[in-house]
Amino acid sequence: MKRHDLTIGDVAERTGLATSAIRHYESEGLVHPYRNDAGQRRFARTDIRRLSFILIAQQLGFPLSDIRDQLAPLPQSRGPNKSDWARMSRRFGRVLDERIAQMQRLRDRLDGCIGCGCLSLETCALYNAEDRAAKRGAGPRFVIDDTVDD
Amino acid sequence: MKRHDLTIGDVAERTGLATSAIRHYESEGLVHPYRNDAGQRRFARTDIRRLSFILIAQQLGFPLSDIRDQLAPLPQSRGPNKSDWARMSRRFGRVLDERIAQMQRLRDRLDGCIGCGCLSLETCALYNAEDRAAKRGAGPRFVIDDTVDD
DNA sequence: ATAATTCTTCAAGTACACTTGAGGGCAAGA
DNA sequence: TCTTGCCCTCAAGTGTACTTGAAGAATTAT
Incomplete structure (x- = not known):
């Protein structure tokens, strides 16, 4: 069983994103960290993948609203599994092919x-x-x- | 001999750009229309090509500053010829290939x-x-x- | 336990690429 | 000639995607 709690700083370090950017993505509904008792954000490990995807899509010129839509079918933060990601990858792959x-x-x-x-x-x-x-x-x-x- | 004077409205209609956008591009140094006696902008026909190029490059995610740089080697508004454009096209083609x-x-x-x-x-x-x-x-x-x- | 670090929110600021509006001048058709 | 429509500048506003800073609470290290 693995720890499922990364602070915003951990996530920032692992994705290369600024903490302010990650907070911004949350405010825009692209990530959904939970909060600990004191109200601090705690991220699941899968959120790193989510944020990485945001980074890639961003670089390709997709606005955050589109990225949110692409991410929408994934289970809310907790437990998107291989086939969730695979489905999503196929969809995004088609978009990329078009581009x-x-x-x-x-x-x-x-x-x-x-x-x-x-x-x-x-x-x-x-x-x-x-x-x-x-x-x-x-x-x-x-x-x-x-x-x-x- | 052809007329070499298009108003900003003419150019807007032919490129699909808003006049405000064209004025903005001028203020950023991407086009250099001359002025008639009354101070109104007059564009050369070749400026349409210039603006079209801006439109394409923009769509590919290039910031205006990069586009200005790409356009810089072209003669200032008056008379860039086929080989000027071809040279520039080759350069931009390489950038596109990379992308x-x-x-x-x-x-x-x-x-x-x-x-x-x-x-x-x-x-x-x-x-x-x-x-x-x-x-x-x-x-x-x-x-x-x-x-x-x- | 204390100090340093990291976290929190919220408001304001920044950069890019424009658009909108006010106030006024110029041009072309009736 | 007049009047309608397009042109001018300049300042301010818009949307996107953040960053920065202030004031303070929580966490971690010594």
């Missing part, structure tokens, strides 16, 4: 679009269609359009 | 690290080493470490 594919397309377009100097609207309307329209609901986003005349 | 590779590694690690449930520190120390150490200068970032005990 990678999107970035790849963007990279290709950079070659074919800025690189060659043609910069046709049609080509870049694709970028527009899939990358921005979904995000901002509407509003035309004609990107990289600029007929070269120099 | 893609990084994300790919992360995705693989998600499989092998969260996915399987083993979550070994050694595996994730890799993530740590290449993705965070570089960024934050120092400070240990032990990520995803959490021996499963449930």
Whole structure:
């Protein structure tokens, strides 16, 4: 049987996060430490994994609200098991694959679009269609359009 | 011979950016429109491409300061030509390739690290080493470490 | 037991990337 | 010409993601 009580300092040291950041994540509902009798936070070991995930997702540009949603299906702090994490990993993996594919397309377009100097609207309307329209609901986003005349 | 004068409204319509955003980019030194006699901004057609590039780079998570640096080698607003853009595109393409590779590694690690449930520190120390150490200068970032005990 | 360290809350501050609003000037169509 | 619409600046506000600081309580080390 293992100890299940890490202080915020322990967790900070093991994740590299500032304690203030961890408190902030709690206030935003991304972690749910329990409190000891004196009201101090105590973290389960699994919370380190949770925080690590937050760190990764953050780095990939996901806002905390999205990360909270991704983490939501995991049992509240105590006892998410292997299959919980595996399920969640599969979901997130798909999101990541999308991102990678999107970035790849963007990279290709950079070659074919800025690189060659043609910069046709049609080509870049694709970028527009899939990358921005979904995000901002509407509003035309004609990107990289600029007929070269120099 | 083509007209070389677009108002901020024209540019906003063609890029999908808000005029306030474009003014902000100017104040941050990312675009350099000239002014007419009355002090109104006038943009060259090539500025649309410039702004489109800003939009893309932004979406990829680059801060405006980085984008300014990337754009810096381009001639100031008037007359960056095909080879200017091509050079710049090659540079940015390399940055993008790095990002893609990084994300790919992360995705693989998600499989092998969260996915399987083993979550070994050694595996994730890799993530740590290449993705965070570089960024934050120092400070240990032990990520995803959490021996499963449930 | 005492002292040092770590923890607590809460309010305010910071950085980035803008948006909004006030007050006023310029431009193009009827 | 007039009036509608777009443009200007500047200050202040917004949202996200935190950090910093003050005042004090709990924990740990000696």
